Amino acid sequence: MEASKISCLQVDEQLDSVQFSLTNVVERYVIDEPPEDAQAVLKRQPSIDNLLGHFRQHLQERSAHHLGHPLSQKLDVGPLAQFQHFHINNIGDPFVESNYGIHSRQFVYAVLDWFAHLWEIPKDQYWGYVTNGGSEGNYNGLLVGELYPEGIIYASRDSHYSIFKAAKMYRVQCIKIDTSFSGQMRYDHFRTKLLENARRPAIVNVNIGTTVKGAIDDLDEIISTLENCGFRDRFYIHCDGALAGLMLPFIKQAPKLTFIKPIGSISVSGHKKIGISAFMNSKRTIVVFERPKDEVFVQKWQLACAGNIAHVVVMPHVSFEMLGIFVEELAEKRYALLQDKEFSIPCVAMDIGQENCLCKLHENIRSSL
């Protein structure tokens, strides 16, 4: 197997405003077919072992420098390793019997019962299943939303790209609602758009924690806006709780997610919930700052960037030591930049507010006050 380094442009139009690193050096392998004689197969084995060993090292190194995405790298699948050798498949709908016996539906029902209780749905009045991740949860939530074939999907600009992808896949019109700098939907804009499309039902994605800023849309405000605009009984609400859906129940004063309110579906994510302890200590797990100019640095720490901002997500694998090294490097890079007369600090007022923006314009406004 040969490895060649290529540069690939990693911009997905689906990502829209959230563009992750622009250039990424990826190793690309060429697959060669297995040799026919047993001797040659044996001879090839060490190079395969070597390749896999390198891949493992690569993942270890990348995990040790991971700050940008809300995924815990502290993952222990030990007890589950014993199931890797089975072709477990929960074929079809978990509530429709199947004669494929190698499944884990008994666990799926337990998980669903647990959430039904948490979100106050009467027993046996729900449907759901354990998906492969948050995106698939959104695809299902919004598909159910298609009970309204004439409907329009409304989602804030800060929604996860899977929401916009769902709209494309289902060929449903999607209207993006502006957000305030905190990342929450702007309800006045939502209202304007609803009134412009008053004849068509509304399918609304409500963010329970946006990917970049961790913002939680105000469900009650969204429901009352719908009702005030004449949408009573003509709306469907899906809550994307991939980021914070599992954190809310453990935070005092947090708004409560419950099916007693007129919502149709909620999706949550297992691999993102693991940040609970950090979230509780500081209320938020995400720190947003000016996007560093140095792409190599951005890639080293795998920072997720959107426009002029980047963010760090504090997950359980992130140690004080790791953050210390990161902050020191960040400060060094920024100091070096400031020495450059050509450099001007980017404006981040739209993203994190004027009072947090150090660009010339906003500095001047502040000093003239």
Ligand SMILES: *Cc1c(COP(=O)(O)O)cnc(C)c1O
């Ligand atoms: C990460 C995320 C998703 C998608 O989850 P995957 O498991 O990556 O498919 C959806 N919505 C939000 C808000 C997210 O942060």
